[in-house]
Amino acid sequence: MAGRIVQWALVAAACVPFVAAAQSGGAASVTFYGLIDVNLNQERAGGDRRTGVDHGELKGSRWGFRGREDLGSGLAAVFTLEGGFDPTVGGSEQGGRLFGRQSYVGLEGGFGRVTLGRQYSPAFVALDPLDATGSADRSAGLLTRKAGGVDPAYEVRFDNMVKYRSPEFAGFSADAGYWLGERGGSRGDARREGDGWGIAGLYRSGVVEAALVTQTVWRDATGGRVRTDGLGLAYDFGPVRAFAAATRDRESGSVGRGRARTWDVGAELRLPGPNTLALSYARRDESHDRAAEDAHGWSAYFLHDLSKRTTLYAAYSTLTNDGRANYALGNLRPDRGDDPSVVMAGVRHRF
Numbered sequence: 001m002a003g004r005i006v007q008w009a010l011v012a013a014a015c016v017p018f019v020a021a022a023q024s025g026g027a028a029s030v031t032f033y034g035l036i037d038v039n040l041n042q043e044r045a046g047g048d049r050r051t052g053v054d055h056g057e058l059k060g061s062r063w064g065f066r067g068r069e070d071l072g073s074g075l076a077a078v079f080t081l082e083g084g085f086d087p088t089v090g091g092s093e094q095g096g097r098l099f100g101r102q103s104y105v106g107l108e109g110g111f112g113r114v115t116l117g118r119q120y121s122p123a124f125v126a127l128d129p130l131d132a133t134g135s136a137d138r139s140a141g142l143l144t145r146k147a148g149g150v151d152p153a154y155e156v157r158f159d160n161m162v163k164y165r166s167p168e169f170a171g172f173s174a175d176a177g178y179w180l181g182e183r184g185g186s187r188g189d190a191r192r193e194g195d196g197w198g199i200a201g202l203y204r205s206g207v208v209e210a211a212l213v214t215q216t217v218w219r220d221a222t223g224g225r226v227r228t229d230g231l232g233l234a235y236d237f238g239p240v241r242a243f244a245a246a247t248r249d250r251e252s253g254s255v256g257r258g259r260a261r262t263w264d265v266g267a268e269l270r271l272p273g274p275n276t277l278a279l280s281y282a283r284r285d286e287s288h289d290r291a292a293e294d295a296h297g298w299s300a301y302f303l304h305d306l307s308k309r310t311t312l313y314a315a316y317s318t319l320t321n322d323g324r325a326n327y328a329l330g331n332l333r334p335d336r337g338d339d340p341s342v343v344m345a346g347v348r349h350r351f
Contacts, residue, residue, distance in 0.1 A: 026070030034063035036087050039313075039346025043330045046338035050331055053088050057137045058301075058313060058348050060084050060093070062101055071107075078113070079105040102157070113165040122198035123154045123228060125175045126211035130232030132243045132266025132280040133301050138317050138329045138342050140297035141264045143284040144230070144247050146327055148293030150258035150286050152249045153217040153228040158196065171205030181218070189223040207236040224255030241268040243280070259287035274305035284327075293325035314345045 039057050043050045055061050064082030071077055082102040084093030094100025104117030123145075128134070131141040145154040158179040166174040181194015198215030216227040232245035242265075249260040266280030283296035297319035304312045318341035319327050326333060329340040 026072055028067065028069035030065055030067040032063075032065055033351065034061075035059055035348065035350050036061050037346065037348040038087055039344045041330070041342055041344035041346075043332050043340065043342045045328070045332040045334035045340040048332050048334075052331065054330070054344075055087050056084075056093075057315065057344060057346055058134065058303075058311070060101065060137070061087050064099070064102070073109075075107060075109040077105070078108055078115070104161075104163075106163075110167065112167050113163075115161075115163050115165075117161065118157060118159045119161045119163050119177065120157050121155055121215060122175045122177055122200040123213050123215040123230060124156045126200035126202060126213040127154070127230050127232050127245055127247070130209065130211060130234050130243055130245045131264055132241075132268050132278045133299055134278075136299070136301060136315070138315075138344075139280060139299040139301070140282040140317055140319060141245075141266070141280045141299065143282040143295060143297065143319075143327065144245065144262045144264055146284070148260070148284065148286055148295075148325055148327065149291035150249050150251055150260040151219070151226055151255070152247070152260070153196065153198075153215045153226045154230065154247060154249075155217070168204075171203050173202045175200045175202060183221065185221060187221075189218075190221040192218040192223075193221045194218065209234040219255045222254040224251070224253040226251045226255060239270050241270075243267065256291075257287075258291065261285050276303040276305075277301070278303070291324075293327070294322040295319050295325045295327045297329075309350045311348045312346075313348065316343045317341065 037058055038053065038055045040053055062082055062084050064080060067079045069077045080102045081099045083099045084101045086093055102119060104115040104119050106113060106115030133139040133141055135141050145152050160182055161177045161179040163177040176199040178197045183191060183193040185191045196217035198213060200211055200213035203210045211232045214229045216225055218225045227250050228247055230247040234241060234243045244265050246263040251258040262284040264280060264282040269277040271277055278301040281298045285294050286292040299317040301313060301315040306312060317329055319329055320339050321327055321334065321337055323337045326336045328334060329342045332340060334340045
């Protein structure tokens with residue numbers, strides 16, 4: 001029921017800008033941008049070893065276009081087309097999609113912003129900034145969205161999303177979306193397969209940043225679904241910025257009745273010169289049944305800024321899996337109970 005309320009609220013919000021749209025066009029701009037992040041690393045998992053060149057550790061390598069046109073009366077058309085790529089081989093990411101990271105168009109004005117297309121989920125918008133390592137690709141903090149015995153609803157992005165971002169009032173804003181699996185079927189459960197919704201409350205003011213989110217995804221055609229609730233907080237003490245986040249995953253219907261809790265704490269230390277040390281510790285505890293998979297781990301990332309655009313980094317991450325878990329930290333899939341680790345050094349450049 002809550003999902004339907006969010007869906008119709010977003011449809012209503014989407015209609016507002018079209019009613020208010022001005023007929024005359026105005027100034028327009030398009031920005032080309034990108035990021036390349038490549039590292040040399042060594043992974044270990046049980047008796048396996050792998051040395052390789054990988055990418056997208058601090059942020060996924062990408063290129064894209066961002067545009068805006070002034071339509072008058074405070075209304076603007078906006079779009080983003082962003083593709084992920086692997087600079088180590090020159091190929092596309094996200095299953096070979098041209099714009100697999102983001103692909104949307106919409107309108108914004110005093111009412112906020114309404115966009116349609118492939119976009120970041122409310123859970124990602126809320127919680128990703130509240131991890132000390134920025135949810136780096138092989139950080140322990142990613143336990144918040146790794147699937148074990150329970151598959152979280154915390155996914156980074158979804159296709160076919162209608163999304164609304166509110167204006168900010170006294171530091172508060174909201175990010176809400178409904179996405180469509182676009183399945184056919186005669187029953188409601190079948191039609192909802194792949195559908196989902198999420199809503200996040202965000203707060204940012206001075207030294208405090210906080211978020212609260214709930215997100216639900218229908219996993220199959222027989223009504224099975226999973227819900228993730230999360231909250232996070234960051235506080236800037238000056239030389240140290242502290243982070244804390246927690247999530248709870250709950251399955252229902254035909255996918256099972258699994259439960260999981262994850263929490264993540266960390267700190268970002270601003271060192272002398274253009275240097276930063278980010279530390280995080282995360283733990284995932286699933287419900288106590290035969291499918292439960294528990295793990296915990298920690299990460300340390302050292303960053304040295306050569307300029308505003310170019311950063312050198314070195315990092316180490318490790319996970320401790322319990323006897324039934326095999327969470328990974330990269331390319332090697334450990335056997336159950338094995339503990340993966342990775343050490344790496346790389347460079348990130350923005351353009």
